[in-house]
Amino acid sequence: MKDPVDKEKRRLLKALAALPLGSGVSMLAGNGQAHAMGCDNAKSLVCIFLAGGADSFNMFVPGGSRYTDYRDSRRELAVAENDLLSVNDAQQGSFGFHSLLPGFQQLYTEQRLAVISNAGPLIRPTSKSDYLGTVALPQSLFAHNTQQKLWQTGAGIVNGNNAFGWGGAISAHAANCNGNIPVAPAFSMGGSTDWLASAKSNYVSLNADVAVERMYGYDNISDWIPPQRLSRVGRSLNELIAQGQQSGNPLLTRAIANAVGRASDATSSLHAALKANPLPQMQYNGSNKLAKQLHLVAKLIASRGQLGMQKQVFFVLMGGWDTHSDQLERQPDLLTALNEAVTSFQATIDDINLASSVTSFTASDFGRTLTSNGNGTDHGWGGHSFVFGSAVDGGRVIGETPNYSTTNNPDDAGEDDGSFAGRIIPKISVNQYAATLSRWMGVSEAELNQALPDLQNFTETNLGFMNA
Numbered sequence: 026m027k028d029p030v031d032k033e034k035r036r037l038l039k040a041l042a043a044l045p046l047g048s049g050v051s052m053l054a055g056n057g058q059a060h061a062m063g064c065d066n067a068k069s070l071v072c073i074f075l076a077g078g079a080d081s082f083n084m085f086v087p088g089g090s091r092y093t094d095y096r097d098s099r100r101e102l103a104v105a106e107n108d109l110l111s112v113n114d115a116q117q118g119s120f121g122f123h124s125l126l127p128g129f130q131q132l133y134t135e136q137r138l139a140v141i142s143n144a145g146p147l148i149r150p151t152s153k154s155d156y157l158g159t160v161a162l163p164q165s166l167f168a169h170n171t172q173q174k175l176w177q178t179g180a181g182i183v184n185g186n187n188a189f190g191w192g193g194a195i196s197a198h199a200a201n202c203n204g205n206i207p208v209a210p211a212f213s214m215g216g217s218t219d220w221l222a223s224a225k226s227n228y229v230s231l232n233a234d235v236a237v238e239r240m241y242g243y244d245n246i247s248d249w250i251p252p253q254r255l256s257r258v259g260r261s262l263n264e265l266i267a268q269g270q271q272s273g274n275p276l277l278t279r280a281i282a283n284a285v286g287r288a289s290d291a292t293s294s295l296h297a298a299l300k301a302n303p304l305p306q307m308q309y310n311g312s313n314k315l316a317k318q319l320h321l322v323a324k325l326i327a328s329r330g331q332l333g334m335q336k337q338v339f340f341v342l343m344g345g346w347d348t349h350s351d352q353l354e355r356q357p358d359l360l361t362a363l364n365e366a367v368t369s370f371q372a373t374i375d376d377i378n379l380a381s382s383v384t385s386f387t388a389s390d391f392g393r394t395l396t397s398n399g400n401g402t403d404h405g406w407g408g409h410s411f412v413f414g415s416a417v418d419g420g421r422v423i424g425e426t427p428n429y430s431t432t433n434n435p436d437d438a439g440e441d442d443g444s445f446a447g448r449i450i451p452k453i454s455v456n457q458y459a460a461t462l463s464r465w466m467g468v469s470e471a472e473l474n475q476a477l478p479d480l481q482n483f484t485e486t487n488l489g490f491m492n493a
Contacts, residue, residue: 431445
């Protein structure tokens, strides 16, 4: 039988971990250990998660004779040819970015952006017959919550160790590289995320709308925090401390004190580093929430030397991509905001001369159906992702372009009656995508195999889109 005191201790410490202990800061954690292998160069990795299922088939469109199949399957949702920004792939021919993504086209032309074609959660390479026979399929296909979790964990089925994110595996490696510093190496500007979940390393959750401030007002755990600065935090801390004292367990009270002390050290370090490394304001519309998150990311990247960080991992979130209805009206605003955020962020990273050590990539719940539901698109499976930065071997399409035909399409999952569904079966697994990015960050093969157990089912485990 479990000790009720231990159970209460775990509950209180969990509550403390989720508490915003400094202005704009919560989920503070995790000292690193001694430097490990793969820690030679400073690097930062940024995950841009497009929540809701982004219609990437309208973001990047095939050209030439393939455009006809694309147009016929998408019907009124198809992007007109004269609204495409032309690019070329040496092996696969012509393509076009949506006209509202000029920054993507420019990065592609500069060979600093690669398109990861038709990627998604897979347990193993999967054919249409596998899908129809329900052979080795990922859990709960087409469902938002599960598919987000599968993307962020790299798993096909979520259970046990598979509940941890592959970003968390990178974070654990980063903690080893960073050594004994007070701030965890991973940051989320998008709230709680499975991508950074780890059994070995926690992450810092920041609010891009709130400045990072020190925890003023106390010298030890029992002191008062001024209500004009941190009134809610003060009340919550006092409640936790009181519960610890009432338990009669000195170890519990000491654990809370240590956690608050670590949080104080972390917020002080972040506050000092950000103050010492100001960046010019990124140029973007003030209502662009993704750009605001990325501006804070850029500040933390510029501060990584002051923070003593060799490696950093970031998660940002942009919602609104579940375009079941009014897609033609909603998508232009989404693409405009995405392009503005990415362009201004990359320009800032270029300006501080860190472009070769910062890589960003997109991910989403799933792709959307090629077919229209009359007013939008429904949940799909495979879709395109984009990875960019000066370390990217870009200007090319990674993977095979999917078949867009509405007849005899081997890439279409299909409806139960055998008709065309427009749900494209991925050819690239999230595992392969994740492994390529993780290796660039210095994660070892042993760490990869533990974090991505399904990776062994794929012959090609390095997609080759990252330079050393």
